[in-house]
Amino acid sequence: MRTEPSTAKGRATVQRVIDAACELFARQGVRATTLDQIGTRSGTGRGQLYLYFAGKSDLVAAVVAQQVERVLDAQRPLLETVSTAADVRAWCTAAEQWYGADDPVRCPIGSLVHELGEQDDAARAALADGFGRWRAVLAAAMDRVRQHDELAADLDPDAAAGALLAAYQGGVLLAGATGDLAALRTALAAFQATALVERSR
Amino acid sequence: MRTEPSTAKGRATVQRVIDAACELFARQGVRATTLDQIGTRSGTGRGQLYLYFAGKSDLVAAVVAQQVERVLDAQRPLLETVSTAADVRAWCTAAEQWYGADDPVRCPIGSLVHELGEQDDAARAALADGFGRWRAVLAAAMDRVRQHDELAADLDPDAAAGALLAAYQGGVLLAGATGDLAALRTALAAFQATALVERSR
DNA sequence: ATAAAAATGTACTGCGCGGTACAAACGAGG
DNA sequence: CCTCGTTTGTACCGCGCAGTACATTTTTAT
Incomplete structure (x- = not known):
């Protein structure tokens, strides 16, 4: 995790991202899941991912x-x-x-x-x-x-x-x-x- | 398999390719293995792969x-x-x-x-x-x-x-x-x- | 020996996706 | 209502790899 969100809204977003990633990973696997899909699914763009996570592996670890x-x-x-x-x-x-x-x-x-x-x-x-x-x-x-x-x-x-x-x-x-x-x-x-x-x- | 090799040499090449792919897949996984690696490891370029196999999934099936x-x-x-x-x-x-x-x-x-x-x-x-x-x-x-x-x-x-x-x-x-x-x-x-x-x- | 077929090597193309930069919108103090 | 920090959206870049085209060499057959 690169930056801990400091507001409630930010924390909610992080959680949505992780939830979306969990679902997608469980259904179609890690490597078959793109960051785009996670961003879309969680209702956020791909931009947020890099604000809160250092990269895909960081996200994977969190998931x-x-x-x-x-x-x-x-x-x-x-x-x-x-x-x-x-x-x-x-x-x-x-x-x-x-x-x-x-x-x-x-x-x-x-x-x-x-x-x-x-x-x-x-x-x-x-x-x-x-x-x-x-x-x-x-x-x-x-x-x-x-x-x-x-x-x-x-x-x-x-x-x-x-x-x-x-x-x-x-x-x-x-x-x-x-x-x-x-x-x-x-x-x-x-x-x-x-x-x-x-x-x- | 796209084309069955008609000579002994061709068959030997196919076998070398499959053997190399087996090893690499077993050691580092399918998706982490590139066709280049397989081509190099088997002593053939990537060109042959497409002569004998229709693509990666075809090769994977054979492997x-x-x-x-x-x-x-x-x-x-x-x-x-x-x-x-x-x-x-x-x-x-x-x-x-x-x-x-x-x-x-x-x-x-x-x-x-x-x-x-x-x-x-x-x-x-x-x-x-x-x-x-x-x-x-x-x-x-x-x-x-x-x-x-x-x-x-x-x-x-x-x-x-x-x-x-x-x-x-x-x-x-x-x-x-x-x-x-x-x-x-x-x-x-x-x-x-x-x-x-x-x-x- | 020579032509046809098969096998081999290389160089190019396109694209999907991870990563980055930056602009716009939001929201909480003063 | 202004300002600054945080959050959100978008447009771009580059790389790695699958796939293709084609030139060259080797083998087989007559």
Whole structure:
């Protein structure tokens, strides 16, 4: 960020720009999105971009950070209440339904991994941090499942969180490639079938 | 492919071009690779590209197909002999070691998913087909494991293959994002821990 | 040996997009 | 109501790269 806006109006504009960029990046990818599109979409010209951001990579870094917040915020309410195997199943079901029939199957965070330039250090760091935090939230949830004794014995919560996140990302990747959400369902179903132990109660 | 080369020399050139493109795409991505680089790397100018290929997307499609063959060929010998849980573990270990310490962690196939243009239909189809075939080979292997009764009871071989592929792709994605292969190890380890049942014999 | 075809190298063109400069409009103190 | 800082809109520049044209060399066939 080159210049922090000093008025409310300026801050609102910055937010609109980031929001527009988030949407466009998620839908059509980073490199396929031009600054013109972002400027138009956000209702501002391209001029503002260079007032508030040092350039495209700077904007990308800001978007990555924002996107991470969005994804985590969206999941937190659901994830923070997870404490049983059934809750995990519910999260998996919800995850499958994030993708509608018509919009492209691409995780707003995961898809960024291969789209960031090699030298976009700030963005890459933000991305890695985002995955770390996502995993931490999942791990906390898995830990509660473990306390209910509904996590497979040979998995520790941290490993389970990593595995679930990988299954999700891999599933989304395959689903995006084949255009069929079944791949995601399969990946998550396998995790549920093997990692969770339903206790009768 | 615009014109099939009719001489051995021409075919050799085409192959060199595709090989060079494979390497460059795998290392630095599709969009970051220019036709100049491919022309130079393959020892031919950019002129040839347009003699044999209709344009970049055409070349990309050819590369995708080739890349799929490479990956499958590399794994076939290992995968076709898989018939026990221990063999699956061996494959997982091998998979972790495909990535050296210095080269970037990106699956030559998986990384393409988000790099292909929205309208590169031929390439996308080749990619989807590649995943399908990869999964089929894995499923055949899982079927043999099942026959040894070393696959978890609540997984059918097809689902196990999908889950393993997703775990691998997701693991590579996370490892690439964080720069730490541990993510891949965790994902594969979780699959092994929960999907495989070691029988004493 | 020679003509036709195929392969190779080079130089040029156009354009999309990131980046910059600068002019116009707005808005908050004095 | 004037003034200065901030915000907004526009017009321009240059570069990198995909795509094209064409001249030159090499290979194949008769």
